[in-house]
Amino acid sequence: MMFEGTTIIAVKRDNQVAIGGDGQVTFAEKTIFKAKAKKVRYLYNGQILAGFAGSVADAFTLYERFEKKLEAHKGNLVRASVELAKDWRSDRVLQKLEAMLLVADKEQLLVVSGSGEVIEPDDNIAAVGSGGSYALSAARALYRHSSLNAKEIVEESLKIASEICVYTNDQISVLELEV
Numbered sequence: 001m002m003f004e005g006t007t008i009i010a011v012k013r014d015n016q017v018a019i020g021g022d023g024q025v026t027f028a029e030k031t032i033f034k035a036k037a038k039k040v041r042y043l044y045n046g047q048i049l050a051g052f053a054g055s056v057a058d059a060f061t062l063y064e065r066f067e068k069k070l071e072a073h074k075g076n077l078v079r080a081s082v083e084l085a086k087d088w089r090s091d092r093v094l095q096k097l098e099a100m101l102l103v104a105d106k107e108q109l110l111v112v113s114g115s116g117e118v119i120e121p122d123d124n125i126a127a128v129g130s131g132g133s134y135a136l137s138a139a140r141a142l143y144r145h146s147s148l149n150a151k152e153i154v155e156e157s158l159k160i161a162s163e164i165c166v167y168t169n170d171q172i173s174v175l176e177l178e179v
Contacts, residue, residue, distance in 0.1 A: 005167030007131030008051035012124040013150040015179040019049040020154040023171030036171045044070040053129030054099030077105045081118045089116035100128040106179045131165030
C-alpha cells in the first residue's frame with residue numbers, strides 16, 4: 001500500500017521564488033492518513049527550495065540523494081538535478097521510486113523525474129502531484145492577471161486546487177527565497 005496525494009507548486013516572480021504544498025497524505029488512494037504533512041523544505045543551507053510528490057518514503061530517499069548531489073556540486077541546482085536524474089534513470093533501486101521533485105533556487109525552477117527529465121518551465125511556474133494541474137492553471141491565471149507576489153500566487157493556487165482535487169487539502173505550507 002502506498003501513501004500518495006500531493007500538490008506542489010513553485011512560482012518565480014520579480015525578486016522572489018516560492019514553493020508550497022498541501023498537507024494531505026492519502027493511504028491506498030482511499031483514506032486520508034494525515035492532513036498536515038510538510039512536503040516542502042529548504043535544502044543546502046537554506047539556498048534551495050524543494051517539494052515532492054508521490055510516495056513519502058520514496059520522496060525522502062530522493063531528498064537524501066539530492067542533498068548529496070547538491071553538496072558534491074557546491075549548490076549548483078542544475079548540475080545536481082541532472083546528476084540525480086541520471087542516477088535515478090540508471091540505478092535499479094531508484095528506478096522503482098514513485099515520486100517527483102520540484103526544486104528551485106534564486107536562478108532556476110526545475111522539475112526532476114525518474115525517467116531522466118530535468119525540465120525548466122517556460123513561464124516560471126511549475127507544479128507536480130495529484131492536484132498539480134489544478135494549481136498550475138490557477139497560478140498561471142493569477143500570474144498573468146494580478147499583481148500578487150510569488151508567495152501569494154502559490155498560496156492562492158493551492159487553495160483553489162484544494163477546492164477541486166480530492167487528493168489536495170487546504171493545510172498549506174509555503175517557503176520562499178528572496179532573489
